[in-house]
Amino acid sequence: MTSQTTVADAAPELPVPGARKGLRGHPWLTLFAVALGVTMVALDGTIVAIANPAIQKDLGASLADVQWITNGYLLALAVALITAGKLGDRFGHRQTFLIGITGFAAASFAIGLSSSVATVVGFRVLQGLFGALLMPAALGLLRATFPAEKLNMAIGIWGAVIGASTAAGPIVGGLLVEHVNWQSVFFINVPVGIVALVLGLLILKDHRAANAAKSFDIPGIVLLSGAMFSLIWALIKAPAWGWADPATLIFLGAAVVGFALFTFWESRVREPLIPLSLFRSVPLSAGTILMVLMAFAFLGGLFFVTFYLQNVHGMSPVDSGLHLLPLTGMMIVASPITGALITKYGPRIVLVGGMVLTAVAMLGLSALDTNSGTAVMSVWFSLLGLGLAPVMVGATDVIVGNAPLEHAGVAGGLQQAAMQVGGSLGTAVLGAVMAARVDNDLPGNWKEAGLPPLTPEQSAQASDAVSVGIPPVSEQTPPAIVAKITDVAHDTFVSGMGLSFTVAGVVAVLAALIATLTKRGKNVQPGGGGGHI
Secondary structure, X not given: OOOOOOOOOOOOOOOOOXXXXXXXXXXXXXXXXHHHHHHHHHHHHHHHHHHHHHHHHHHOOOHHHHHHHHHHHHHHHHHHHHHHHHHHHXXXXXXXHHHHHHHHHHHHHHHHHOOOHHHHXXXXXXXXXXXXXXXXXXXXXXXXXXXXXXXXXHHHHHHHHHHXXXXXXXXXXXXXXXXXXXXXXXXXXXXXXXXXXXXXXXXXOOOOOOOOOOOOOHHHHHHHHHHHHHHHHHHHHHHHHOOOOHHHHHHHHHHHXXXXXXXXXXXXXXXXXXXXXXXXXXXXXXXXXXXXXXXXXXXXXXXXXXXXXXXXXXXXXXXXXXXXXXXXXHHHHHHHHHHHHHHHHOHHHHXXXXXXXXXXXXXXXXXXXXXXXXXXXXXXXXXXXXXXXXXXXXXXXHHHHOOOHHHHHHHHHHHHHHHHHHHHHHHHHHHHXXXXXXXXXXXXXXXXXXXXXXXXXXXXXXXXXXXXXXXXXXXXXXXXXXXXXXXXXXXXXXXXXXXXXXXXXXHHHHHHHHHOOOOOOOOOOOOOOOOOO
């Protein structure tokens, strides 16, 4: 099915349908406006982690409370993404984007005014819901505004903005928490949101396909939301509960049943939430799987890098953020270049090459030890950034470009949901790999170091601490023993991190094979990407 368009084939050099006057609907200004809005969501993904210890201390929160500050946001975002994309397809991406900006900034302001952890968590959930409106709408607007020959470049710049915002999170968050307060981490979204809202009102133009859905699939939304919640919740809690725990298995089983019922319903409803015909496109399906695998390797592996830098090398959050700049810096530089390469050569070669570089970087990172210096880390981080940029841009282009215009929002939600699921899966699975290696190696390493035997309870507590690179010592532990325990803890953690990165590298190789099934989007016509205006 090919999306309808009003672009004049006789004027392919024009970046938008027909001659435009003024700001509204200009493609590059549209990109600037949506990128500014998306900056809030991407920045929030990493900046809040730096504020959590200060929130915990100021509000007297427990560890479980602090975990909910992150998990509540993640759950709301992951569950709502595809539905939010459908809202954009149904009612217009401009409207959903502007509502998302307003709600996200308002929720951020409310968090800054909160005096209890319960209200922080509640408004974080709202942040996630409004963030879910923003992300697919941004891709939908780019898909509808840019012609085919410039869409890859636009997505490349969009990806660079996300990379820059993600990189800035720990640095900006650390500076704000250290020199202002934790509330400023949330208040910073307010001026950004106001500027993004004003620009959106002035610049964004609504594009709607003539054959967009006229009804809303409420049962489909309920089934998909329930299945996504069960899956993400199981992945979040599995490291604490255990993979064989009945609670984990119940939620995983509920997710399987939920997705099965959702598929059954979608095959019979007249205007489904996600038309199953989308997945008849092998490139779109491959791009979705590729996004899951990429996020598995990247976000799952990156989870341990922060512990490695802060707990093994003793860096502050700001310093660890600076050490990750080679990774995010290369993503920022490579993303627009990737867009140009995809335009010229198509996505397949670029995606395969990107995943191969990612696999090599992961295997290189698996060789890091407790004494690895900044230069060695920077080499592998840079290579990882070079590998990830083509996948972020290319897989997004394959998913969104192979969906008809009337389903651009759903495709954008699918892309973001795939990344959330992949990241949660990677963190959970690689966390299990780390825990298993620590449980296996720690008793022997402890004994070889000549340290006093541990009781089963002490051993379990020590394993939990070592799994995040923290030596299990107290203030009463003699300095000589502290040094030995620290060496054992760090060596054991690095061994587990190495195995986790090796697994991530194998997943990246599998992703490279999946990437061979991708091809250029067939539903974006050369000369324009817009629908009826």
